[in-house]
Amino acid sequence: MDELFAHSPNADSVWHPLADHLRGTAGRAAGFAEEFGAAEIARYLAMVHDVGKGSCLWQEGLKTASRTGGRVGIDHKRAGARLASEHGLADLAAVVLGHHGGLPNKEKFRAELRLSRGKGRAPVEEAIKRVSAIVPEILPAHPPRWPAWVEGATPLEVDMLVRLVFSCVVDADYLDTSEHFSIGEQSPVTRWTAAELIERFERGRRSYLSKRRGGPSPIDQVRQRVYDEAVTAAVGEQGIYRLSAPTGAAKTLASTAFALRHARAHGLQRVVMAVPFISITDQNAAVLREVLGHSDADPVVLEHHSGVDLDDESKGHDDTERKKKPKTGAPARWRQLASENWDAPFVVTTTVRLFESLFDRRPAAMRRVHRLTKSVIVLDEVQALPDRLLIPILSGLRTLTERFGATVLLTSATQPAFWQLSPFRGVPMREVITDPERLYADLRRVDYEYRSRATTAEMLADELAGKNQALAIVNTTAQAQELHRLVQERRPAGLGPVLHLSTRMVAVHRKKVLKEIIDLIKDQKPTLVVSTQLVEAGVDLDFPLVYRAKAPADSVQQAAGRCNRNGRLARGRVVIFDLEDDTGASRVYGAALAASDAYIGAGLAMPDDSAALAAYYKDRYSLENVEGLGEVIERSRRRLDFPDVAARFNMVEEFxxxxxxxxxxxxxxxxxxxxxxxxxxxxxxxxxxxxxxxxxxxxxxxxxxxxxxxxxxxxxxxxxxxxxxxxxxxxxxxxxxxxxxxxxx
Incomplete structure (x- = not known):
């Protein structure tokens, strides 16, 4: 070979020249990193990421792999990592070293650099010499410029910079490689930015509200007030905002209005809306597709979570790649491409996908995270974020807003006391709702009844069986199944169905039952539902009577959001009972339950008392040692120990x-x-x-x-x-x- 190549031939038998790949990747990476002032360093890291492919040994390996269909299997990362280290990029050289296998820790990084100058020196220097002859930019006269703020940056800010630059480089690498292997294939793209969607959203919202089953609601005037305040707040400066509003206040539409208008006011590119549960993701995405006019011909809303996509994140792309074009149509092709790197104006995902991507180390998982810069990040139902990971999550959000041009909107009916925790101390709290206390008073639609004596499952089933419409929420799936069985046995024939919801049902089964419940309620037909906590966040149910097994205040208030949701009754009724021999509550909630009992309950404050909630959260965070648990991960982040952070940051517990x-x-x-x-x-x-x-x-x-x-x-x-x-x-x-x-x- 007289020419150096990066990849084997595509379907048209065309090889991929190494010089083209380095320059193409560099241009894309610089464009991505321009959003946060790191274009020069991203350009250089991308320019050198595959320099090691210039060695004779690697080029011969590519010929063999192309002929046999195997993999090259020869290291090509050390040369670029060494160049980056020698040209002033220090720890950012780990981006090059990790662009296939994932970001390393410092020990691994330093060991590889020693090899590049020791016994692995010959192929590294040979590659640098051969590649510099055709791409002289890899040996610049002056080091690439870092963002100006880095000189006074904290170690945690440097950690985030490395993550985002890594995301830019690996995404650019994937895209340039894909373009080579997809020669002649037209990739479907959206032509919209978030800011351009406002007029479409307003038209869609009016149409959506006019078609609601059941007609106008008595609380529509209050919902409009929430919406108007969100629109007003959207022109404020960038930072971290709170939208505190009771359940049923139409927060999804209000937060969308805020996000789109804020994007226009500040020239931001997209909205990323993250929710804690897939059931809410399905619901929100369906609403947003309707109001934003999403269609296969005009894609706008990307729904991305484990229920619609499963990343193959075990490895980076191969140097030989696949030569067959995908057999999917344009809509599926757009969803696939957009889900890989969130190249869409409106992304609906889960908090698991969002934060595990941000704190991962693998290329496929991290490709998308550079899209968080210059974006509005809407975190719905933030009370469901795991306490044990709050410190790194809040720390990451603060850095994204202060250094990388993002704005964050936290929405919840039971806003946690995040500003009591160390990452948010000193951060301005920007409230979307100017008078939350008045709003909660205006939307108080239920009375709480705390029962003092323990209730057996049989007693509760006897009481439930004769009700016309009621929802009972218990703390474990075993309890839900037993109570459902007992109520079914006692329910008089012809009085209406008894339905069940829990994660012991497959997702498509739950979705089917949830639709049946919603239809029965809207048609005002008798129905009883026994469920676990999965109905407590974002699920649009409206019962006149809700029973809730003893739980912390925020869970009780979320359960109350399924009662008299649309305000058609003077008052709904929420009964909090203590299930006899219920060890599940303490297993599920731990210290949160004890903290709640100190402030909220019979003879104390009600669950919607904001002062009591603030005191509850303070004690809960202390009892659960939230600061100490989070500091373990933060120490690893300061050391740039990316593998350790990824191993510890698990949103879903491993049991x-x-x-x-x-x-x-x-x-x-x-x-x-x-x-x-x-x-x-x-x-x-x-x-x-x-x-x-x-x-x-x-x-x-x-x-x-x-x-x-x-x-x-x-x-x-x-x-x-x-x-x-x-x-x-x-x-x-x-x-x-x-x-x-x-x-x-």
């Missing part, structure tokens, strides 16, 4: 596992079993199949999953995923086991 169930009609069950057979035959190709199967998965504790395996009700598929026997799946309650102490929500 649960996914369970696949062949749910549905016979043809669907056969389709699921065929996919399982394909996964077992070829585990490496499982990613796409698993993505398609996500709607047919439920969640169990590992202990309960093991019980299913021991009893012959389940069998392993791949990794921790197990397959549950369809005949052992209850049509009403999902996965059931006798004498089971399951306590996942």
């Amino acid at each position: 649960t596992t996914s369970v696949l169930v062949p749910y549905g009609p016979e043809e669907k069950q056969a389709e699921i079993m065929d996919a399982v057979a394909q996964i077992r035959r070829c585990p490496r190709a499982a990613g796409g199949l698993l993505r398609d199967l996500r709607p047919y998965m439920a969640t169990l504790t590992k202990r309960t999953a093991d019980q299913g395996l021991d009893r012959g009700l389940a069998e392993p598929v791949i990794g921790d995923l197990i397959l549950w026997d369809a005949d052992a799946y209850d049509a009403d309650r999902g996965i059931t086991l006798e004498d089971d102490e399951m306590y996942v929500f």
